[in-house]
Amino acid sequence: xxxxxREPKLTIDPSVVAGARRLAAQAGQPxxxxxxxxxxxxxxxxxxxxxxxxxADAAGMPMVNHVVDxxxxxxxxxxxxxxxxxxxxxxxxxxxxxxxxxxxxxGGVAFRLPEGQDAALAxxxxxxxxxxxxxxxxxxxxxxxxxIEQTAEPRKPWIYLIVATGDxxxxxxxxxxxxxxxxxxxxxxxxxxxxxxxxxxxxxTREGFAGTYATQENFRLMRAxxxxxxxxLGRYVRLTNYASGLCMPEIASLAxxxxxxxxxxxxxxxxxxxxxxxxxxxxxxxxxxxxHAKAGIIINTGEDNYLTTADPVEGAHxxxxxxxLNEFFGREAGLADWQLGxxxxxEIGPQVPDQFLLELAHAQLVRELxxxxxxxxxxxxxxxxxxxxxxxxxxxFFNLAAVMTGQEILLIGMMTEGIHxxxxxxxxxxxxxxxYVKNAAGRLGESFRPEPGGFIDRRANQVLDExxxxxxxxxxxxxxxxxxxxxxxxxxxxxxxxxxxxxVIAKADGYFNPASEFLEPAEAAxxxxxxxxxxxxxxxx
Amino acid sequence: xxxxxVRPYGDTTGDGRIQVSFxxxxxxxxxxxxxxxxxxxxxxAGKMGLDxxxxxxxxxxxxxxxxxxxxxRVSHLVDLSExxxxxxxxxxLSPAEINLQIRSSLGRKLVVVGATIGTDxxxxxxxxxxxVKGHAGEKGLEYYREIKVVNLGSQVEIPNLVAxxxxxxxxxxxxxxxxxxxxxxxxxxxxxxxxxxxAGPDRPLLVIGGPRFDPAMTSELGVDKIFGRGTTPRDVAxxxxxxxxxxxxxxxx
Numbered sequence: 001x002x003x004x005x006r007e008p009k010l011t012i013d014p015s016v017v018a019g020a021r022r023l024a025a026q027a028g029q030p031x032x033x034x035x036x037x038x039x040x041x042x043x044x045x046x047x048x049x050x051x052x053x054x055x056a057d058a059a060g061m062p063m064v065n066h067v068v069d070x071x072x073x074x075x076x077x078x079x080x081x082x083x084x085x086x087x088x089x090x091x092x093x094x095x096x097x098x099x100x101x102x103x104x105x106x107g108g109v110a111f112r113l114p115e116g117q118d119a120a121l122a123x124x125x126x127x128x129x130x131x132x133x134x135x136x137x138x139x140x141x142x143x144x145x146x147x148i149e150q151t152a153e154p155r156k157p158w159i160y161l162i163v164a165t166g167d168x169x170x171x172x173x174x175x176x177x178x179x180x181x182x183x184x185x186x187x188x189x190x191x192x193x194x195x196x197x198x199x200x201x202x203x204x205t206r207e208g209f210a211g212t213y214a215t216q217e218n219f220r221l222m223r224a225x226x227x228x229x230x231x232x233l234g235r236y237v238r239l240t241n242y243a244s245g246l247c248m249p250e251i252a253s254l255a256x257x258x259x260x261x262x263x264x265x266x267x268x269x270x271x272x273x274x275x276x277x278x279x280x281x282x283x284x285x286x287x288x289x290x291x292h293a294k295a296g297i298i299i300n301t302g303e304d305n306y307l308t309t310a311d312p313v314e315g316a317h318x319x320x321x322x323x324x325l326n327e328f329f330g331r332e333a334g335l336a337d338w339q340l341g342x343x344x345x346x347e348i349g350p351q352v353p354d355q356f357l358l359e360l361a362h363a364q365l366v367r368e369l370x371x372x373x374x375x376x377x378x379x380x381x382x383x384x385x386x387x388x389x390x391x392x393x394x395x396x397f398f399n400l401a402a403v404m405t406g407q408e409i410l411l412i413g414m415m416t417e418g419i420h421x422x423x424x425x426x427x428x429x430x431x432x433x434x435x436y437v438k439n440a441a442g443r444l445g446e447s448f449r450p451e452p453g454g455f456i457d458r459r460a461n462q463v464l465d466e467x468x469x470x471x472x473x474x475x476x477x478x479x480x481x482x483x484x485x486x487x488x489x490x491x492x493x494x495x496x497x498x499x500x501x502x503x504v505i506a507k508a509d510g511y512f513n514p515a516s517e518f519l520e521p522a523e524a525a526x527x528x529x530x531x532x533x534x535x536x537x538x539x540x541x
Numbered sequence: 542x543x544x545x546x547v548r549p550y551g552d553t554t555g556d557g558r559i560q561v562s563f564x565x566x567x568x569x570x571x572x573x574x575x576x577x578x579x580x581x582x583x584x585x586a587g588k589m590g591l592d593x594x595x596x597x598x599x600x601x602x603x604x605x606x607x608x609x610x611x612x613x614r615v616s617h618l619v620d621l622s623e624x625x626x627x628x629x630x631x632x633x634l635s636p637a638e639i640n641l642q643i644r645s646s647l648g649r650k651l652v653v654v655g656a657t658i659g660t661d662x663x664x665x666x667x668x669x670x671x672x673v674k675g676h677a678g679e680k681g682l683e684y685y686r687e688i689k690v691v692n693l694g695s696q697v698e699i700p701n702l703v704a705x706x707x708x709x710x711x712x713x714x715x716x717x718x719x720x721x722x723x724x725x726x727x728x729x730x731x732x733x734x735x736x737x738x739x740a741g742p743d744r745p746l747l748v749i750g751g752p753r754f755d756p757a758m759t760s761e762l763g764v765d766k767i768f769g770r771g772t773t774p775r776d777v778a779x780x781x782x783x784x785x786x787x788x789x790x791x792x793x794x
Contacts, residue, residue, distance in 0.1 A: 177603055192676065193665040209665050210676075273674040275683075275692065309673060309684060381678070418678035425564045425608040428600075491673050491683065499694065 006371045006406065010364060010460045011452045016468060017369060023471035024324035027479045032332050034279065035286040039513065041198070041503040043287045044068045044081035046249035047515050049257075050133030051126070053097045054216060056202035063101035064250070065199045070104045074111045078508040086122035086129070087114035097129065126514040133257060134294065134518045140259035141296040147227065148236045154184040156374075157402060157410040158238070159434060164189035164421065166208030168218045172225045177424075179229045179237040182431045185262060185409065187240035188222060190214050195245025195274050196499060200254065214241050214251055219258035238262055240300070243288050244270050246280070246500050252288035256295035262341065262409075263292060266302035267329050268322060271498065272489040273305055278480055280500035282329075289333035290519040299335065300409070301326040304345030304378035306489045312347040312382075316362050317466035318488055319344050323366065324471065325479070327373070334521060337372035341409055345378035346398040350390075354455065356397055361459035363405040364450065369464075377402050379413025391415040392433065399437035404448045410434065547619045557614045559591070564608050569601030582609040590615050631783030636685055639778045643687035646786035653682060653781070654706045654745070655715040656693035659729040664695045666717035666750055670774050679773045688778065699729075699736045706737075706745050712785045713746040715777070718754070726751055727762065734763030746784055748777065 045064040056062045071077060071084045085100070088111050094100040103109050114122050161183035163174040175186045191208035194201075204221060205213040212218060219241065226237045238261035243252040248265070255263050267285055270276040292299055303319040303326075310318060323342045330340050344366050348355045366375055379398045384391045395413035402410050412430045414422045422430070450456035474482040486492040551558025565581055568574045579596045586594035591613025598610040634642065643651045655667045669676035671692045673683045683690045691709050693702065706714050716733060718726035730749050737744040750768040759767055766780060 180603060191665075193668045196664055196668060209669075274668075274672055309680065423564065424602060424606055425562065428602045428608060489673065 006367065008368055009448070009450055010368055010457050012365075012368060012461065012464060016464060020320075020324055020464070020468050020471055021328070023468065023475050024321070024328045027471060027474045027482075028325055028328040028332070031282050031479055032286065032329070035283045037507055038279070038283045039077065039080065039505050039507055039511065040249070040280055040283050040500075041068055041072070041077070041505075042247050042284055043249045043513070044071075044077055045247075046253045046287065046291075047080070047082055047126075047130060047513060048085070048097070049250055049253045050515055051097060051129035052132060053101055054202075055098060055101070057105050060202060061105075062199050062202055063098065063105065066105040067101050070109065071111050075113045077505045079113055079510055080507075080512045082126040082130075082514050083114055083119055083122050083512050084111040086126040087112065087118055090118075090121060090125060123512060123514070126512075127517065130514040130518070133253070134515075137256040137291075137295050140256065141294075144236075144259055144261065144296060147230060151230045151233070152235045154235045156408045157377075157438070158184035158374075158408065159431070160185040160187060160240070160376075160409055160411045161427065162187045162189055162411075164208075164211045166191065166210070166212050167206040168204050168212055168221055169206060171212055172222060175222060176225060176229045178427065179226065179233060181428060182435065183237065183412075184235070185238040185240055186222075186226065187262075187264075188212050188214075188218070190242050195242070195270060195276070198246045198500070198503065200247050200250050214254075216254045216258060219254055219260055223259050238298075240264070243292070243299075245274060246276060246284075246503070248281070248284040249287040249291070252291040252295075252297075255297060256291050259295075260297060262298045262300055263288075264302065265289065265292060265299040266305075266322075266343070267326050268483065268488055269302035269305060271483060271493050272491045273302075275493065275498045277498040277501040277504070278483055278493055278495050280498075280504050283504060285329065286333050287515075287519070289330055289335055293334035293336070293339065294519065296339070298339050298341045298374060298409075299330065300341040300376045301343045303343045304347070304376075307345045307347040308382055309489045309491065312345070312349075313352065313358060315490075316358075316463045317470055319362070320365070320369065320463060320467040321470050321474070322488060323370065324467070327370065334519070337370070338374060340370065340373040341376040342366065342370055342373050343376045343378060346380050346401060347378075347382050349383050350394055356401065357455055358459060359397075359401050360405060360450070361456040362463060363401050363407060364456065365460040365463055367405050367407070368460075374408040375406075376409040376411070377407035378411050379417075381417050384413075384415070384417035386419060388415040388419075391417065392429070395430065396433050396437060399434050400441055400444075403437060403442050404445050406445050543621065545621050547621065548617070549615060557616060558612065559615055560610065560612050561586070561589070561591075562608070562610045564602070564606055566605055567607050568605055569599060569607040570604070575599070578607045579609075582607075582611060586611045586613050590617055592616065631780050633775065634779045634782060636680070636775070636778070639775075639782050640685055640687040642782050642788055643685075643786045646782075646788060647687075650687055650689040651713070651781060651785060652689045652691070652709055652711045653713050653715055654691045654693065654702070654709055654711040655717075656697040656702050657695045657717050657719070658697055658699055658702060658733060659718075659725060664717075666719055666752075667692065667715065670715065670717070670750065670772070670777055675774050679775050681774045682778055684774075685778060688781075699733055702733070703736050703740050707740065711745040713748055713781055715748045715750065718749065718751040726753060727758075730762045730764060738763065746781070748780070750777075 045068050048064040053064055068081050071081050075084050089100050159182050161178040163171045165171050189211040191211040191213045201213045201215050204217045223239050226239050230237045240262040243263040243265045270281045271278045303322045306318050346359050348358055380394050392415040398413055414426050414430050416426045480495040484494040548555050548557040549559045567578045567581055569578045579599055582596050594611055594613030596611050600608050602608055655671045671690050672681040675681040682688050747764040748766045749764050752770045754767045754769055756767045756769050
């Protein structure tokens with residue numbers, strides 16, 4: 001998947017860029033250490049899901065929640081859920097994990113922390129069970145590659161469209177129609193507030209609030225439908241969902257198990273926009289990204305959201321800083337650059353003088369800082385005023401900026417943004433807009449040369465300098481303190497505030513997670529990755 | 542002076558010309574289908590009162606749908622003397638206006654404590670109003686610089702909510718109720734109001750929201766305001782400013 005190097009167009013000093021990456025690594029490393037030293041209830045539930053435990057009780061509470069809660073109350077989770085669970089499975093003579101879970105839900109299982117031979121046996125059995133999940137994930141990745149070969153890889157930029165009816169059986173025909181109309185990527189928006197549920201709903205769902213619940217069965221149904229459509233169209237249509245919120249590790253695992261192709265997965269989105277505890281988010285995120293890395297899933301980060309709250313000119317550098325952090329955390333978790341769909345947006349007000357030049361400067365800067373990342377570019381939302389005609393024009397400029405600066409994942413702007421969920425005709429017109437720009441100006445990028453020292457070049461350098469300044473400050477005060485101060489999205493989130501902190505557990509010395517042996521890089525490769533990566537990146541520029 | 546009776550204006554006074562666009566679930570592939578689709582659009586335009594009407598654009602979208610843009614003339618008259626403007630009890634303000642008014646009128650942040658109470662675990666409603674992420678394209682109350690939001694989450698016991706509201710010196714308490722089995726939402730709300738009544742005379746403003754509430758039941762339930770389905774954060778913020786930090790008439794803001 002290695003792309004050819006892009007030609008630099010801005011007069012950016014590679015040593016400044018390398019310095020920015022070093023600062024991001026310094027800011028991120030303590031978070032990685034914190035994440036390695038902790039687990040969460042959702043990480044432990046993800047382990048059980050990878051081992052194949054599914055299903056819920058009559059009230060809809062998933063079995064993985066029952067088991068993890070029971071183990072937590074009886075033995076604690078500081079040694080992980082796996083040792084007590086597989087010990088009980090062996091000792092109790094249960095035929096399967098599901099049987100053990102059913103007995104646990106009924107309150108009839110006593111867990112203990114096994115020692116000696118018993119512990120060794122539990123480890124082996126747990127690893128074997130989780131290995132089944134990883135085999136399935138690897139199989140899915142191979143299936144995706146085979147399907148892409150059999151159909152075709154769509155040309156970049158990929159057209160990204162959203163469906164969200166709340167009913168998976170309505171979503172399916174809409175997603176198929178969107179694909180026929182030209183969507184290369186279909187995202188199923190989640191029900192409002194799912195990120196705050198501390199469990200993953202079960203089964204096919206037909207009711208949601210402004211979106212459809214992310215469940216394993218919904219994932220399966222939609223992927224199967226899009227496989228059918230991919231074959232019909234002769235191009236592989238990707239499926240996207242959201243690995244965010246309190247169940248991020250579990251949803252990432254389900255995405256791997258059901259062959260989703262892209263997942264929204266930002267390092268700070270849940271903290272800032274959903275008030276989820278920062279530690280919980282960052283621990284969950286590392287595990288979820290390790291899963292995505294294995295599954296060959298492209299993550300989409302959420303920097304576009306900052307610009308919907310902060311001023312998009314004044315706050316432009318916070319996007320770059322967040323992208324550098326997302327890149328550091330992503331690479332540390334094993335994601336390759338082609339899996340880093342770093343996000344940004346076209347949100348500067350049309351009344352701002354030189355608005356389009358500023359947008360070009362920002363978009364080109366991101367392009368050059370991350371030459372191998374499939375950038376996710378988001379359309380205007382803040383300035384879609386209800387004047388659908390002006391909005392259509394603004395979306396055309398967004399599309400133009402995208403093709404001029406080589407953005408790769410293009411969320412299609414709707415002229416009725418903020419008025420209603422798009423009409424069929426809104427979507428059709430939006431695609432016509434994108435097709436026109438792609439067709440008329442798709443190769444403009446090759447002739448786009450911002451004047452060295454000109455407005456665009458100067459602005460890009462200014463944003464980069466501001467980013468370095470902010471990274472330096474974050475390095476001094478620590479990332480968690482910077483988040484607490486309202487550095488991102490102008491929202492203050494203290495490290496011990498927000499939801500989900502009670503689900504964070506410090507690992508004991510003998511902590512065991514059978515998934516880790518599949519996810520953690522070999523010890524030998526653990527020399528200073530960050531510096532290595534930073535120097536390679538500097539060379540690439 | 543504006544005339545009392547007016548018509549839509551295209552390019553000449555009184556020409557009554559308007560433009561509409563819509564989609565019909567009819568195919569547009571063969572010549573016959575195209576003719577029938579345009580005829581269908583004209584029929585709809587006629588029934589809408591466009592006479593004459595002209596389909597200026599028709600385009601098939603997939604195998605089953607056609608999009609139309611239609612221009613036409615309406616003969617309808619608008620009598621301005623009959624226009625009724627529904628009066629809100631409070632003015633809908635922009636976030637900037639809301640922040641400014643709190644600053645100038647209260648001189649401190651407006652404090653809001655939010656929760657769902659009783660057995661209700663659905664935080665969808667309260668989160669849509671409070672979280673920065675917001676709802677329907679509007680940022681939640683956390684986005685407002687002059688509003689301090691304390692979101693207690695779900696299944697909060699009423700005594701805890703009362704205690705927390707006083708501890709935070711809350712100006713308003715926002716409670717959302719989604720679960721309505723056996724009228725649980727009404728019972729919970731009455732209990733909430735009673736608990737605040739008992740706690741003292743200087744209680745915060747009580748604001749309730751949920752899809753099954755009747756906004757006219759405020760006095761019956763003992764609360765100050767009820768928001769129903771489709772409420773946005775800006776509606777709530779505008780109301781809070783109206784009730785807690787009204788613009789002082791006659792003084793400079």
